[in-house]
Amino acid sequence: MIVLFLAVAFGAAWLAALPLWLGGGLADPLFGPLVGLMMFTPSLGVLAVWLARRTPFRAWAKETGLTFGERPGRTVGLLLATWAAVPLVVYGTLALTAALGLVSLDLDRLSLFSAASGAPGDPHTALIVQLVVTTLVAPIVNIIPMVGEEWGWRGWLLPKLVESHGVFGGLVLSGVIWGLWHAPATGLGYNYPAVGPWAALLFVGFCVPAGMLFGWLRLRTGSIWPAVIGHAALNPAASLALMLGDAAAPPNALFAGITGLVGWAVLAVLAALVFRRWPVRQAQPVG
DSSP, rough: OOHHHHHHHHHHHHHHHHHHHHTGGGGGGHHHHHHHHHHHHHHHHHHHOOOHHHHHHHHHHTTTTOOOOOOOOHHHHHHHHHHHHHOOOOOHHHHHHHHHSSBBTTTTOOOOHHHHHHHOOOHHHHHHHHHIIIIHHHHHHHHHHHHHHHIIIIIIIHHHOOOOHHHHHHOOOOOOOOHHHTHHTTTTTSSOGGGGGHHHHHOOOOOOOHHHHHHHHHHHHHSSHHHHHHHHHHHHHHHHHHHBBBTTOOOOTTTSSSHHHHHHHHHHHHHHHHHHHHHSSSSOOOO
8 A cells, every 4th residue: 555655646746746847947937836736645645545445534534643633632732832843943943053154144134035025114024024924824824735745644654654664764764755755846956956956865864854753743642733733834934044044145055944954953853852752662543
């Protein structure tokens, strides 16, 4: 069944992105919509497996983490904690990158943010508005496409890999698969435009530690929803954080931001601390 899931998830992702490879790549006006469409392909893989197994959908929903698990209170608590923690980790990583001299920030003039947003008036006011939107509003808006990914990667695939490879092996392997699945976009240079197609491999370096944290949430709760909100909060915060750089010396995405090398290290340390403090020895019972 894993082969069926991966064939559908990867095949549909490449099919969705094919116009970008035949057209304008990152500059194609359809890039955003088509990458958004890609996000639903892991769920197509889950549905394909469901149709093949013919499991009653209520039981399937429990098995794949669509419920709030055996302890809904803990699930909701972790969901809210994740929602609050993700922006702190993103902006804290940016501050660490700046302290290491790997990125130049322009918090006085907000030159890069002003150039990117084109908003008239005081850029600091516009930034505050954007911070509120990306922290409180965007994660809610992003829930549906993030379910498209998380139902596949953490909901169905991760528990299967944990069964066959153990917790650590399953988490690492699922992170590698998740990272390679992005290749229709990252192969065009997305996230690391300066390195071109090598971005497809570099992004795996981010997905493994990030996937371990999202995976811990899934295994700890038996639910995908904390991982969904974490993923939904991560994307807008990560994009806005890079806009705090200096337009005269734009951030090098290979080092700066949560998806850069410093971000990989931060996420790896956080994952080690979380698993040491609250170990998950096996997949939690679904339901």
